[in-house]
Amino acid sequence: MPKPEKHVFVCSQTRPDGHPRGCCAQKGGSDLLQAFWKELQKRNLFDRISVTYSGCLGPCDGGPNVVVYPEGVMYSQVTKDDVAAIFDEHLLGGQPLERLQCPPAIWG
Amino acid sequence: MPKPEKHVFVCSQTRPDGHPRGCCAQKGGSDLLQAFWKELQKRNLFDRISVTYSGCLGPCDGGPNVVVYPEGVMYSQVTKDDVAAIFDEHLLGGQPLERLQCPPAIWG
Numbered sequence: 001m002p003k004p005e006k007h008v009f010v011c012s013q014t015r016p017d018g019h020p021r022g023c024c025a026q027k028g029g030s031d032l033l034q035a036f037w038k039e040l041q042k043r044n045l046f047d048r049i050s051v052t053y054s055g056c057l058g059p060c061d062g063g064p065n066v067v068v069y070p071e072g073v074m075y076s077q078v079t080k081d082d083v084a085a086i087f088d089e090h091l092l093g094g095q096p097l098e099r100l101q102c103p104p105a106i107w108g
Numbered sequence: 109m110p111k112p113e114k115h116v117f118v119c120s121q122t123r124p125d126g127h128p129r130g131c132c133a134q135k136g137g138s139d140l141l142q143a144f145w146k147e148l149q150k151r152n153l154f155d156r157i158s159v160t161y162s163g164c165l166g167p168c169d170g171g172p173n174v175v176v177y178p179e180g181v182m183y184s185q186v187t188k189d190d191v192a193a194i195f196d197e198h199l200l201g202g203q204p205l206e207r208l209q210c211p212p213a214i215w216g
Contacts, residue, residue: 003180003215009117009162054117055161069177072111107111 004050006091010036011065012053021060028079029064035080036066039087049091059106074102112158114199118144119173120161129168136187137172143188144174147195157199167214182210 010033015023023029036051057065062076066086073096075086082100090096102108118141119132131137144159165173170184174194181204183194190208198204210216 003182007175007177007180009160012163050166052117052165053163055120057160058158067115069115070180072115072178074111 002047005048006050007069008036008049008051008086008091009054009057009067009069010051011055011057011063013056013060022063023056023060024063024065027063032064032066032078032080032083035083039083043087045087045091049087059102062102062106065102068096071096074107075100076102110155112156114157115177116144116157116159116194116199117162117165117175117177118159119163119165119171121164121168130171131164131168132171132173135171140172140174140186140188140191143191147191151195153195153199157195167210170210170214173210176204179204182215183208184210 010029011024012029012033013023014025015021033053040046040049040051057067057074059065059074059076064078066075066078067073068090078100085097118137120137120141121131122133123129123131141161148154148157148159165175165182167173167182167184172186174183174186175181176198186208193205
């Protein structure tokens with residue numbers, strides 16, 4: 001694949017049941033990853049945007065988390081219903097969504 | 109964790125034995141990830157640099173692959189012996205290593 005304009009990393013970290021930090025996989029991260037891939041395929045943007053799963057991105061309490069580079073924008077509590085807007089507004093429109101961004105005190 | 113100055117993603121993709129694309133995990137990616145984490149710990153750079161494992165980054169033939177953001181520099185055929193130089197020259201020195209970079213025809 002060519003170097004993407006935007007590279008989306010979706011946290012898919014797993015942890016055992018009852019782990020104090022929880023994990024994005026249990027908070028919907030796995031379904032979210034599938035939703036990102038599905039949207040990428042639907043829009044046929046493989047040559048401009050990459051979607052990759054990743055290990056823990058840090059702010060577990062707010063998961064599922066997604067980070068978009070090169071900007072380094074971290075989204076928290078992302079749901080499948082947010083995916084189309086992230087494509088429209090940020091990945092294609094160039095304007096990160098304010099409402100989903102991780103607070104600057106945590107990631108800033 | 110705060111937003112890192114550099115975010116290193118180390119491909120740890122697994123695939124079944126005999127898969128035609130192979131995978132970074134079988135080419136040393138798992139040991140490489142450990143080497144990056146060990147170096148991060150040794151240098152106590154947790155507040156400036158993040159090291160995260162990731163799924164497939166694309167150029168499987170050249171694995172193990174490592175991508176560094178925000179620059180989007182892709183390194184291929186990285187070994188444990190390269191990790192200290194990547195920290196010294198790129199992550200801290202700001203100068204990506206030419207010798208390990210994925211060819212522009214593949215990632216450029």
